[in-house]
Amino acid sequence: MTDLAVQFAGVSKKYPHFTLQDVDLELSTGSIMGFVGANGAGKSTTIRILMGLIHQDSGTVEVLRHTMPAQQAAAKRDIGFVSEDMRLYGALTLAWHMNFIRSIYPQWDQLYAEKLLRRFDLKAEQKIKGLSHGQRVKAALLLALARRPRLLVLDEPTTGLDPVARREVLAELVAVLADEERTIFFSSQNTGDVEQISDQITFIDRGRIIDSANKETFLDRWRRLRLIIPSNAVLPQLPGVIEVGGSARLPVLTVNRFEPAMVAACQDAGVAVQAVDAMTLEEIFIANVQSRREGVIA
Amino acid sequence: MNTFIVTRLILKDWYLNRALLVAAIVTGLLTLAAVAAARGTTIALILGIIVLVTILIGMGAVIMSSMVNERKQQTLPFVMSLPVSYLEYTTSKVVGSLLIFSVLWLALFLGVIATILTTPWVSHGSIPFVVIMLVEILMSTCLIAAVSITTESQGWTIGVTQIGGLALNAIGFSIVRLPGIGNTIRSHTIQWSRTSILLLLIEFGAIALMIGIAFFIQSRKRDFI
Numbered sequence: 001m002t003d004l005a006v007q008f009a010g011v012s013k014k015y016p017h018f019t020l021q022d023v024d025l026e027l028s029t030g031s032i033m034g035f036v037g038a039n040g041a042g043k044s045t046t047i048r049i050l051m052g053l054i055h056q057d058s059g060t061v062e063v064l065r066h067t068m069p070a071q072q073a074a075a076k077r078d079i080g081f082v083s084e085d086m087r088l089y090g091a092l093t094l095a096w097h098m099n100f101i102r103s104i105y106p107q108w109d110q111l112y113a114e115k116l117l118r119r120f121d122l123k124a125e126q127k128i129k130g131l132s133h134g135q136r137v138k139a140a141l142l143l144a145l146a147r148r149p150r151l152l153v154l155d156e157p158t159t160g161l162d163p164v165a166r167r168e169v170l171a172e173l174v175a176v177l178a179d180e181e182r183t184i185f186f187s188s189q190n191t192g193d194v195e196q197i198s199d200q201i202t203f204i205d206r207g208r209i210i211d212s213a214n215k216e217t218f219l220d221r222w223r224r225l226r227l228i229i230p231s232n233a234v235l236p237q238l239p240g241v242i243e244v245g246g247s248a249r250l251p252v253l254t255v256n257r258f259e260p261a262m263v264a265a266c267q268d269a270g271v272a273v274q275a276v277d278a279m280t281l282e283e284i285f286i287a288n289v290q291s292r293r294e295g296v297i298a
Numbered sequence: 299m300n301t302f303i304v305t306r307l308i309l310k311d312w313y314l315n316r317a318l319l320v321a322a323i324v325t326g327l328l329t330l331a332a333v334a335a336a337r338g339t340t341i342a343l344i345l346g347i348i349v350l351v352t353i354l355i356g357m358g359a360v361i362m363s364s365m366v367n368e369r370k371q372q373t374l375p376f377v378m379s380l381p382v383s384y385l386e387y388t389t390s391k392v393v394g395s396l397l398i399f400s401v402l403w404l405a406l407f408l409g410v411i412a413t414i415l416t417t418p419w420v421s422h423g424s425i426p427f428v429v430i431m432l433v434e435i436l437m438s439t440c441l442i443a444a445v446s447i448t449t450e451s452q453g454w455t456i457g458v459t460q461i462g463g464l465a466l467n468a469i470g471f472s473i474v475r476l477p478g479i480g481n482t483i484r485s486h487t488i489q490w491s492r493t494s495i496l497l498l499l500i501e502f503g504a505i506a507l508m509i510g511i512a513f514f515i516q517s518r519k520r521d522f523i
Contacts, residue, residue, distance in 0.1 A: 053522045073382055076380060081379035082379075085372050086373075086375040087371055088376055089376075092314070100310060104303065104306055
């Protein structure tokens with residue numbers, strides 16, 4: 001049986017203008033999940049429920065075998081959390097923050113913290129209010145990583161970072177995963193970041209999980225077929241077609257259950273397959289969201 | 299209740315407020331020294347009282363609104379990422395804020411009493427009235443804490459601080475008219491009447507009630523961030 005670091009079962013949360021509905025989510029220990037959604041899709045609400053900061057109206061949440069939110073204090077001993085809206089104390093130095101966290105977490109790794117200081121080009125004696133946005137994110141990440149958490153929860157950590165800072169942060173996250181027992185739950189609007197480091201991907205839109213699978217499955221099963229339909233041929237019925245673009249003679253099909261047999265089926269029907277294009281995660285996400293909103297996919 | 303983490307959070311708030319606290323205590327004690335040095339001048343006494351009351355109410359509002367500030371400055375997610383439940387966080391805020399304010403309050407309380415006892419032109423009979431009014435400021439500060447913690451609103455906190463400041467005058471005028479207080483205020487000896495004891499008990503009871511209500515409301519909250 002797979003050891004689960006995070007498990008949501010039928011989780012719902014209702015607000016006056018937003019509802020998170022029936023969220024089922026499983027994250028295995030040692031894996032990294034990219035949680036992708038547009039603004040207001042429900043990423044932060046899900047993460048806050050995961051951290052025990054919001055009580056779900058219904059459903060159950062287990063994090064590192066702790067029931068949330070009741071056992072949040074025990075669970076958070078092994079969680080490192082960084083969110084886009086998290087700020088450190090501006091009047092205090094990074095060194096003070098490091099000492100503060102070290103005094104709370106017995107597993108704090110000072111050598112690793114110092115290594116991260118150098119890698120992120122941070123100065124411990126600098127006050128937080130003097131840091132740039134990128135440096136603040138890296139400081140928060142340092143404080144989360146050096147406590148050696150079993151689960152790292154990151155809510156849009158790369159938002160607003162310049163390309164260099166983004167690369168440093170992502171590289172460190174990949175390095176963290178060298179430890180197979182460490183798990184990362186990583187929300188982002190930036191599908192490029194998610195594609196780069198995640199091995200599992202979950203899409204959320206309008207408070208609902210709309211798709212969840214491992215990255216290779218996503219990338220393998222989504223394709224764009226560029227076809228040429230001669231006047232004497234008819235496009236055969238193909239499974240998983242969620243969008244038909246182009247023209248009647250030169251259609252472009254977006255499919256979410258691609259199999260090589262589809263190409264053969266087209267050719268058997270006299271339809272020429274001009275190209276089978278792989279899709280980026282961003283293209284997959286947009287096509288997925290649009291098709292769900294239009295009701296093409298139930 | 300994890301007392302270790304609660305203590306760490308209280309020490310953190312102590313560290314954040316330490317410079318302001320020292321400045322307030324030094325200013326308050328210097329004010330008392332100036333009042334004593336003025337040898338009973340009415341204007342010095344009035345100015346001294348205004349400065350002390352301003353320090354206590356102002357610092358009370360600053361210290362007690364730290365929960366609102368933590369939300370406003372977005373440091374709350376950082377604190378709540380630590381192994382702490384919301385009730386433990388609330389405990390650290392209530393106990394910590396009261397402890398930090400109590401240091402200032404106690405320093406000025408002792409300073410005021412010492413000034414009255416060591417200056418011959420202030421009647422010792424005024425001490426019960428002064429103690430009641432200082433506890434009233436403590437009570438008013440606890441009200442600010444309770445409102446700040448439960449509403450997490452800067453507007454409400456500022457409103458209650460202003461009402462508390464205005465109420466201080468009304469309460470002072472009302473209390474001094476009570477026979478159990480007014481009749482002994484110019485006496486050369488300290489006289490604790492039943493009225494003054496009762497007023498102190500009411501004030502401490504109100505403090506306990508406000509803290510209790512704040513904890514009760516916090517324990518029923520479902521969303522913390």
